Amino acid sequence: MAMNTNNRLRRLHRAMGALLCLALSLPALGREADASKATDEPGKAGPDTSQWKCASCPFASGLSGYLGFGLGNVSTDFSEFGNFGGLEDQGLYGAFDADLLYRADDARYLEVQGDRLGLDSRSLSVEGGRQGSYSLSLDYDEIPYIQAEGARTVFLGAGTADQTLPEDWVRGDTTQRMPQLSSSLHDVGIGTRRKTLTLGLDVRRPDPWRYRVNVQRIRKEGSLIQGGSFIFRSALLAAPVDYETTNVAASVGYEAKTWELAAEYDLSVFDNGDTALRWENPFTPINGADQGQIALSPDSQSHQVMLSGSWRMPRWLTVSGQVAFGRMEQDEAFLEPTVNSSLTVPTLPRFNLDGQVNTRVANLRVTSDLTDRLGAKAELKYDERDNDTPIDAYRQVVTDVFVTDLVSNRPYSYERRIANAGLDYRLVSWLKVSAEAEHEEMDRTFLEAANTNTDTYTVRARSNPLASLNLNLKLSHSERGSDLNPALLGEDVNPGLRRFYLADRRRDMGRLDADYALRDNMVVGIFFEKADDNYGDSDVGLNGASDRNYGLDVSAILSEKVNAHAFVAKETINSDITGADIFDPNDLLGDPWRAEENDNFRTVGFGVEFNQLPGKWTRAAIDFTYADAKGDILVEKSEETPDFPRLLTRRYTLQASAAREIKEDLDLNVRYLMARRDRNDFFYDGLQPDSVPNVLTLGNGLDDETVHVFSVMLRYSF
């Protein structure tokens, strides 16, 4: 395998050398000086503007903008619709927004923008300062997220770190044998709210120095679904989410005319308000395991120092690069290996992980406009994850049920190196071709493939044979090889397994897109993209995948006051996976099976904007989007098996709005929003907490819904 790798490298080097020799000799083959190039840029020999009064210029001064306030109504509870948007609850809501700008004559300014201020998806942005000197900014936004609708649980304290069963709970071997199950169920909302506050300072004095500091705090609260298991029995829990992430980015930069240099320090601190989730086992305990404890995401820190910059020689050479050194750390105290009081708790080799991952990144890019027609680019990239976490052996207690072997942790490291070179050549004024070659090497620790190497060749053509027509074509071929050793796959693993991200792979990709101006006021665009992955050496695992993607969009200016757009797009993703049922450790090749997973997506939409309507209606818009996604899963085994039901999500969204002038500074804005979602998902449909004998689910089915939202807002402008 190493010999093949070396041969491929040598071939690639020869190819790159030939490409570059050709490029370097092209100028000598005779090229025409492009007489149309201009070197005289505006401002270099600028006009005498001392008498340019700009008397007709209405420069912004003082306060301008608008405040909007009103009411809206949501017709029905619809969590999917409220997801991210904050409109999930039936009833009235306050609609507030604001857009204010203050400008002083000495370049000081203050800008305030607020959207959806009455909803859980509100955002507020405030920025002020002196343009060209300094600015201070404050950004705040909230994102609600609903993970499960209609969820029900038996656990008391759902969503907290300690979840218990009702006092009268009777355990059973299966969910159908839990007599108190139905009477103990209660509703639980599962989702999170993310609140992000960012403070920024940007100082540009003294020129050409620039100083920037950004401090961002992200607070995420709520709950998410997490499975807690005891061997093959599991309960789905509403696990607590109490995250706080603080990101600090500080940089100092120097901006000269032909070069910039910046040094930046990035800090990220993650703090989890909960270290563990403990829950009572609703099933009949095995070996005394009546409760379990999961370690939640530990507190951690990340640091990175980066030096980056670029240098531009006039026109013909630009060099840009960055070097970054980072470290990720985690030293949270370990939990006990088990909370099963009937077991002897193993001794831990250490009290915390003392986890430390060093990262190193170096990127260099050189681009050159060799001539007016010929451009070249070369890049080197290096990315290393060097995991210095100590290795120790830990006695395992499998899901709090029984004590088993010592297992050593494996701190994964990798090193990625990429070399890339490309040429762009304008053959004629309306046709530009490009060719690019890239070689990637990746080394990994603890895996069956210590090294993978990938060669990728790409050609592109950009053409505008007519002023109204643009065409782009891209073709790419990639081959990956590795030194994979099946003996390192592990105990009791099918020797034919090839993990797709390590396996030999051939990838072919092509894309064609075109934009055509049918008329001065109408543009049509089409695209078609095709990608195929083939894992020819993989007996078990992903064998192949394909992606077909195409679409059409039209935009038109129908009149001075009317714009319209429409689009349709479709994508199909197919995957082939092979496996084998292994029941006998002496027959790891097992009974083969084959699976296909096919996803089909379609999106259609249109919209019209009116910039003036009859009477005092100032503007209106209507926008409709339809999107559907179908998923088909097929599993073929030696015995005949029924088909899986089709996965389906279908979404319709219609938005209409209009604004009417009431007075010179007062507008009435009316909005209507209709959304409908249909969904079939056999993984969840009709699932009750006791549907699966050994999994106590949350019964979070997915209902089809239609919702109407109507809002009226007055906007006062000044």
Place this chain on the structure above:
Amino acid sequence: MRLRNSKNNKPRVRFPGVFLVAMLGLALTGSAVNAADEEAGAEKLPDYTRTGADTCLKCHGDDAKVMTIFDTPHAVKADGRTPFAGAQCESCHGPGSEHAGRVGFGKERPPIPAFGAKSPWTTERENKVCLGCHQDQEHRFWDGSGHQRQDVGCVDCHTVHARHDPVMETETQAPVCLDCHSEQRIAINSAYSHPIRYGEMACTSCHEPHGSLNPAMLTGTSVNRTCYKCHAETRGPFLWEHEPVTEDCTLCHRPHGSNNPALLTRRPPLLCQQCHSRLSHPSIGRTAEGLPSGEASQFLLSGSCLNCHSQVHGSNHPSGTPLSR
């Protein structure tokens, strides 16, 4: 543990010799060639107008879109860097005396040199106008970037004559990007996606369209470091790591959108069985037997593998080897 070449214990970082030769060749050739180009002589530009913006606004003063420039940072006279502290409209649009001057009978008015409906300047030349002022830290990696090599113009994305440039606002940015990146329209309208279609996230939450040395023009130095900005709970390091998670989030997730919960590329168990085929339950192909009624497959429904192996991003529990604790 640092990766080492097994022979001499030195880090294996190779610099292809042809790359160094290529750089030397570029330096020598580019210098000579471009010196010759610069001798070819400059184009003769028209003159500037006599009164600047006052000339332009005689015709364009009734155009609301033109006039919105005065609500923008480009029209702040007290900031000496801005166009209106200098050659006003012609700072960007180029000298306009021919465009604004008298037009002979039956002849067509010459277009303004740049950023007009029929302006003759190329995209690259127009970009240089913008970069004349905006060649700063935010744009330092423009040369050689994907957009620059694809001849994307600044004004293909930016609307300068607007109080709020749509591409600069979270709520209105995505449609601008989707004009060219049409294929992502499907992904962001998928069953499960980042909140881009709701205007809660913008493409620039993850990508740097002005150019970046990072993969896929990301803001972070790798895919994972970009994701960790919002999803720091998956960063670790953990005691028991799930190795594809540490390498690349997109091995399992489709960040623009997917048909599967958590934006997964495939549904478990098939997602997991791409990489796991071991004695007993991990290897078993799960079928539709028992669906939609009756005894459903216990390893299939709801979260499938994740019903038990819920610590899929890694576990810090001493007994967390199977990612169940």
